[in-house]
Amino acid sequence: MSTLAMLGGPRAVPRDVGETGWPVITRADEEAVLRVLRGGVLTATAPGEPEVAGLEEEWARYVGAAHCAAVGSGTAALQLALAALGVGPGDEVVVPAVSMNATALAVAQQGATPVFADIDPRTFCLDPAAAAAVTGPRTAALLPVHLHGLPADMAELGRLAARRGLAVVEDAAQAHGARYRGTRTGALGDAGCFSLHPSKNLPTCGEGGLVTTSSADVDRAVRRLRTFGERLDQERTRSYVAHAVGWNHKLSPVQAAMARVQLAAxxxxxxxxxxxxxxxxxxxxxxxxxxxxxxxxxxxxxxxxxxxxxxxxxxxxxxxxxxxxxxxxxxxxxxxxxxxxxxxxxxxxxxxxxxxxxxxxxxxxxxxxxxxxxxxxxxxxxxxxxxxxxxxxxxxxxxxxxxxxxxxxxxxxxxxxxxxxxxxxxxx
The missing domain is CATH 3.90.1150.10 (Aspartate Aminotransferase, domain 1)
Known part of the structure; x- marks a missing residue:
């Protein structure tokens, strides 16, 4: 029996153990970033900008969703999805008691109230029975988190939502590509929210997020709210007129370009x-x-x-x-x-x-x-x-x-x- 390292023995894990760095940056990632920098189109609102639109199309197709909007972070994705679904002051949103703090912060940032429910002891995801127990007359949405990369029990949560007339927003920031009964995360609720943070399974060079939905209305609202409430989809020349109180939650073309390479891999x-x-x-x-x-x-x-x-x-x-x-x-x-x-x-x-x-x-x-x-x-x-x-x-x-x-x-x-x-x- 070898002596424990803390008592003077050798470490079990060699210091040169091998590859553990993440994300893996390849020449393709570098070339994609350089392509954007050399092209000079450095903002998502530039006419004809190809990288953000390309990522949106590719991610929607991958997930199996009708629409995808690229945004500035996973937290922005959550807030925009809630806003697009009409969640705001006076509303309550059911949130699992264990998640990254951004899940509940996005609710609070909308002026709504996060109401916490316990988790399943084996999956660590939102317990449908606990969610049902805290659902009340002010509840507007369920916000299940596919924690650590495992989808929540979306069938039971979907039945609860249908009974109570609630929206379902998936926090899929840790679950890119996971499937529930054959369907990928991001296509299981009214909206799906992803993060492109460098720590995630689909990373980019900084912050980024994606919102998927089957609803053209939700997608249109997310797109307007991410760019100051402007109706860019209806304007040939940008007017800078805010039609709603929105945010500057756009994704950079540089980050979109790298995310596209990472998505391919x-x-x-x-x-x-x-x-x-x-x-x-x-x-x-x-x-x-x-x-x-x-x-x-x-x-x-x-x-x-x-x-x-x-x-x-x-x-x-x-x-x-x-x-x-x-x-x-x-x-x-x-x-x-x-x-x-x-x-x-x-x-x-x-x-x-x-x-x-x-x-x-x-x-x-x-x-x-x-x-x-x-x-x-x-x-x-x-x-x-x-x-x-x-x-x-x-x-x-x-x-x-x-x-x-x-x-x-x-x-x-x-x-x-x-x-x-x-x-x-x-x-x-």
């Missing part, structure tokens, strides 16, 4: 990374006390983030809070070179922006609320970004070796966890 990247990810998750699933991601049979996962849950009792660490065990494992695994992270420390309803009066929270939030969300964030660790490189299989193999090595020293982990629990009460 996206499915190949996904295919090449799949085997390494599956091998890693299979090995982790054999270790006692670890729960790898669950993928229901009616959907696919694109593995934007890998989250594993920890069951202390199965590790032989009884009577210790899960948070203390997670913190101990985090320290030991990081010392071995396994780049685990926590990714989100508290549920959205506990974040200060949403506990203030008027933003959908309650300053006296009951700690017993959202039990699944709290448990998941307390007892899980994540791998982010490094596994997205299509050549990351050797690194993932080394990460699995690191987990296996640590599992040979669970007695040390247990002692550390008990010490952490006694010194900090087991708090996260």
């Amino acid at each position: 996206m499915d190949d990247h996904a295919r090449r990374r799949e085997a390494g990810i599956r091998e890693l998750l299979d090995r982790l699933g054999r270790l006692p006390g670890l729960r790898p991601p669950h993928v229901p049979s009616d959907r696919t996962h694109v593995w934007h983030i890998l989250r594993v849950r920890i069951v202390p009792e199965e590790l032989g660490i009884d009577g210790v809070p899960a948070g203390a065990v997670r913190r101990a494992l985090h320290r030991v695994l990081r010392a071995e070179g396994v780049p685990v992270s926590r990714y989100q420390e508290v549920p959205l309803p506990d974040q200060p922006a949403f506990t203030a009066k008027g933003t959908g929270g309650d300053a006296a939030r009951d700690p017993a609320s959202f039990p699944v969300a709290r448990a998941v964030l307390d007892d899980s660790l994540c791998l982010q970004r490094r596994h997205l490189n299509p050549g990351s299989a050797p690194a993932l193999r080394a990460y699995a070796d690191g987990f296996a090595k640590v599992w040979e020293h669970l007695d040390v982990v247990g002692r550390m966890a008990r010490s952490l629990a006694s010194s900090r009460g087991g708090a996260a």
